[in-house]
Amino acid sequence: MVPMNPISAKFYSNVSSIPPLQFLNATQNAWETFSKLAGCHIGENINGLSKLKQYFRRFGYITGTNNCTDDFDDVLQSAINTYQKNFNLKVTGKLDSSTLRQIVKPRCGNPDMIDGVSEMNGGKKLRATERYSFFPGKPRWPKRKRDLTYAYVPQNNLTDEVKRVFARAFTRWAEVTPLNFTRSESLLGADIVIGFFSGEHGDGEPFDGAMGTLAHASSPPTGMLHLDGDEDWLISDGEISRRVLPVTSVVDLESVAVHEIGHLLGLGHSSVEDAIMFPAISGGDRKVELAKDDIEGIQHLYGGNPNGDGGVSKPSRENESTGGAGDSVRRWSGLVFILSSIATCLWLICV
Ligand SMILES: [Zn+2]
Ligand SMILES: [Zn+2]
Numbered sequence: 116m117v118p119m120n121p122i123s124a125k126f127y128s129n130v131s132s133i134p135p136l137q138f139l140n141a142t143q144n145a146w147e148t149f150s151k152l153a154g155c156h157i158g159e160n161i162n163g164l165s166k167l168k169q170y171f172r173r174f175g176y177i178t179g180t181n182n183c184t185d186d187f188d189d190v191l192q193s194a195i196n197t198y199q200k201n202f203n204l205k206v207t208g209k210l211d212s213s214t215l216r217q218i219v220k221p222r223c224g225n226p227d228m229i230d231g232v233s234e235m236n237g238g239k240k241l242r243a244t245e246r247y248s249f250f251p252g253k254p255r256w257p258k259r260k261r262d263l264t265y266a267y268v269p270q271n272n273l274t275d276e277v278k279r280v281f282a283r284a285f286t287r288w289a290e291v292t293p294l295n296f297t298r299s300e301s302l303l304g305a306d307i308v309i310g311f312f313s314g315e316h317g318d319g320e321p322f323d324g325a326m327g328t329l330a331h332a333s334s335p336p337t338g339m340l341h342l343d344g345d346e347d348w349l350i351s352d353g354e355i356s357r358r359v360l361p362v363t364s365v366v367d368l369e370s371v372a373v374h375e376i377g378h379l380l381g382l383g384h385s386s387v388e389d390a391i392m393f394p395a396i397s398g399g400d401r402k403v404e405l406a407k408d409d410i411e412g413i414q415h416l417y418g419g420n421p422n423g424d425g426g427v428s429k430p431s432r433e434n435e436s437t438g439g440a441g442d443s444v445r446r447w448s449g450l451v452f453i454l455s456s457i458a459t460c461l462w463l464i465c466v
Contacts, residue, residue: 122311122344126277126368129351135367144220145327146170150364155210159187167191167210169199171216174394176226184453201235201386202226202385202395219367222395223374224320224331227384236386248383248394250334255381255416257336259304264299265338268310277368281309284372285405288380291410292417307338307379325364326398329373332378340375342368349403367401374383377409381416385409 127133148163149170155161164185171177176194192208195405199206202217227235236247256263264283267273276300285296301304315321320331322343329346333339348368370391377392385392390408 122271122313124311124342124344125347126274126350127347130275130349133347133349137381145323145325146259149218150215152210152211153215155187157187157189157192157208160185161187164191167218167332168194173226173228175231175233179230180466197228197233199231201384203236203388218297220395221326223371223378223384224322224328225378225394228393229383230456234383244420246385246387246390248385249381249412249413249416250383251380253416254335255319255401256306260336261293262295262297263306263338264297264304265307265309266299266302266305268302268308271311273311277348277350279352280369280424281372283352284369284376284403287373287405287421288376288413290423291381291405291420292413293419294380294417295422305338306336307340309340309342310341313343316341324432329366329396330375330446333376337383338379340372340379342371342375349401363399366396367403369401370396371407374401377413380413382409383410400433409443 120220140338149167152161152163152167155164164187165183167182168177168191171191171194176198177190182188182190195210195214196206196208198204198218199208199214202214204214204217205211207214227233230253232251234417265281267278267281282296283300288294296307302308305393313322314324317329318339318341320326320341320342322345324343325346326346328343330340330342347365349365350368376394382392384394387393387406387408389402390406391402391404392412394408398400421466
């Protein structure tokens, strides 16, 4: 745990160092009040719907600045419909429980729709197979820029352990593209700048305290990666795999870093839940391996890694290591079985 100034972020280097209180705090989410809107439908006027409209406006589902009333109107219903399509939910246009469960999950601050256009499921033809998306105009780093540098905002005083999390996250994208990422000590001239910030921090996209939005990042060639300085982060280096943590208000930093780097390189959000570019992540979840959808999306922009196999058919390292561990466990249990058989025989002979 590292005291941070001026941000309040705490960094836990393993699951066992997370205080029990953090597990209890898991429901203290910036959007938890939306749960009260369950069952609302068109034609009703319910206190709190205006806040939900602001939520949908923030992520691009409602355009324009008026209409911030508590009326459940056509505009809200159409926003819910598109949201449900994007998140693979049953399209009901209502605030049913599965929709609200998704809405309150912590997520990336980047919008799912830009200028009213959804590049996720909601804007795709029914038979489209790819789910990855890009920013409007498909911006990417220019061809001459294959070696990108990144630097940390010095005021954060990040430890080497935290910096290693980002290095690992960059490597995951470098493995499947011709891009290389090198850390720069100086902000000056760095292509990508990484910083933790609390609340308003000068780009018109204020962070919202614990949970809610976790981070946001710009499209190329603006390399801005901001993380919410009020979150608590797990900086484990792979000791945990997906879904082994109980629900907690501590967020896996590498999972969020890999996602935001995807934006920095030009990817938008994907409707594939297993993809890194899916917009939301549950507290306590860890998702760091690029999915087929992520790899296809990034290789559409940059091509594959000339020194690698392109990555698409590559088994994940976590699977490999699990397989390896499984094999050695099997070998050991075989050996133990043989030894115990010999011991049993000796005991039988002696007796
Ligand atoms: Zn995102
Ligand atoms: Zn920001």
